[in-house]
Amino acid sequence: MPIKEADKSYDHDKIEKKVQKFWKQEETFKKVNELREKGPRYSFLDGPPYCSGKIHLGTAWNKVIKDSYLRYKSMNGFSLRRQAGWDMHGLPIENKVEHLMDIQSKQEIEEIGIDKFVDKCREFALENKVAMEQQFDQLGVWMDWDDPYMTLDPKYMESSWWTLKRANEQNLLVNDQRVISWCPHCGTALAAAEIEYEEKVDPSIYIKFPVTGEKDTYFLVWTTTPWTLPANLAICANPEFDYVYVSKDGETYILAE
Structure with a gap:
């Protein structure tokens, strides 16, 4: 078999598509899992990205690092559970949908109908989930995209409440008072990552x-x-x-x- 001459320049897009095509045709992901199925178990549960839009540099880097580590574990003989996850409810989704529907206040949501607003949020999150899956797949990330956990799933929410109940029964919860950032529009506390800063001239x-x-x-x-x-x-x-x-x-x- 003659050796093909190497390309004179590195064309990442061409090479990535070639590798991806090979993986899909040969079912490489499936074969790797089968090859390692008798090895020691290593379970990975993905810390979920928000389905509030397409992926950005942060989410891409996050997934690539996880994927690299999981491939390392697989090459060391571990049988992996690579369960993907999606954060699909909460303020990031609500705020995006409010902008799409030109909603200016929470009172407008009640006027439109909470059920209609919730349905729109669900639709928005599911559409972004599909788009983000495709983008992560293009990055070459190996995860179980067919059986992810989704935070809008009632079973997921019930398991969260069950865990909280068990923690309370074991006196692991603390009732405390903290100074927090507050959003007057949403009427909720804000995490540090949710606070946006900009230069403004304030009156004195x-x-x-x-x-x-x-x-x-x-x-x-x-x-x-x-x-x-x-x-x-x-x-x-x-x-x-x-x-x-x-x-x-x-x-x-x-x-x-």
Whole structure:
């Protein structure tokens, strides 16, 4: 058999498609699993990506790293369970569908009908699941795409509640108070990864606080958070600073020298 001359340049797209075609024609994934089926068991349950859109660099890198490690375990003789997973409900899905339906507030969802909104979220998540499967498959990721777990499956939700119930029965849950970020639109707590930052110019103002018992006399305060003023209960003075009385236009202000 003559040796074919190597290509003068590396064409990744051409090579990837050639390898993928070979794997599919030869059922390589199936044969590898059969070859290792008597080996020691190694079970992998995929930490699921959100079905809120097509894959991005982060999800692609995540899957490639997992796939590389699982191939390493397989080459070491392990019989692998490679179960894929999909996160298919929650705020990321809801927010995407709200934008698609031009919904501005949660009250509008009730007006449209919660059942209709839920159906649209399910449809949106399932469509993205199929698209992401195809993209992961194009990356060459070997997983059991035919039998994934999906968080919108009632059986999955029931198992989650069962696990929480068992944890409670064993006193493994802690009732605590934490300072958290809050989304006024969604009415829920926010994870750190869900917080988006941008550069903005905020207003700052000077405001007069009247001094009790002294006519036309005010503490002059500068604040960069004027939206907190309705809830103000006190102002602070620093015992290390010098303060002065300044008169202007018939009023007296107390401020730092």
